[in-house]
Amino acid sequence: xxxxxxxxxxxGQEFRFDLEHxxxxxxxxxxxxxxxxxxxxxxxxxxxxxxxxxxxKVVVVARxxxxxxxxxxxxxxxxxxxxxxxxxxxxxxxxVPAMSVSF
Numbered sequence: 001x002x003x004x005x006x007x008x009x010x011x012g013q014e015f016r017f018d019l020e021h022x023x024x025x026x027x028x029x030x031x032x033x034x035x036x037x038x039x040x041x042x043x044x045x046x047x048x049x050x051x052x053x054x055x056x057k058v059v060v061v062a063r064x065x066x067x068x069x070x071x072x073x074x075x076x077x078x079x080x081x082x083x084x085x086x087x088x089x090x091x092x093x094x095x096v097p098a099m100s101v102s103f
Contacts, residue, residue, distance in 0.1 A: 002020065002090065002091060003018070003019040003020050003022075003084060003090040003091065004016060004017065004018050004019060004020075004090075004091055005017045005019060005080035005083055005084055005091075005092050005094065006092070006093045006094070007062050007070055007079075007080070007093075007094045007096065008093070008094070008095045008096055008097060008098075009062070009066060009067040009070055009096055010063060010066065010067070010096050010097060011067055012097070013067050013070075015067075015070045015071065015076060017076060017077050017079075017080030017081075019077075019080060019081060019084055019090070022077065022081055023081075024081070024084075024085060025081050025082060025084075025085035026085060027085055027086060027088060029082070029085060030081070030082040030083065030084070030085025030086035030087075031054070031082075031085075031086045033078070033082035033086075034054075034057050034058065034061055034082050034083070034086055035057075037061050037064075037065075037079070037082075038057055038060065038061055038064075041061065041064040041065070042064075043057075043060045043061060043064050044060070045060075046059075046060060046099070054086055054087065055087070055100075055101040057086075058083045058086065058087065058094055058101055059094060059095075059096060059099050059100070059101060061079065062079070062083075062094050062096050063096045063099075065079065087101065087103075089103045091103065
């Protein structure tokens with residue numbers, strides 16, 4: 001089965017991560033990784049209520065990372081693995097300018 005995460009960064013640059021041969025993370029590992037990065041990068045929830053949906057967290061972490069970290073040979077694929085695991089979807093498009101995740 002095809003497994004690919006695509007991310008469109010704030011500057012419009014697109015990153016493709018082929019996860020077909022990567023060791024998959026569990027759902028909990030993906031969530032934990034995203035939580036740690038969300039805290040490390042001092043991200044803020046999108047909603048004024050403070051409620052943070054999982055898809056929101058994926059987009060916010062990608063936005064905070066920017067093209068620099070997404071292009072990083074270690075961080076980018078790790079983010080993609082965590083996003084795929086946490087979202088439970090092997091194929092997704094994370095569109096930072098649109099603040100959306102689509103499957």
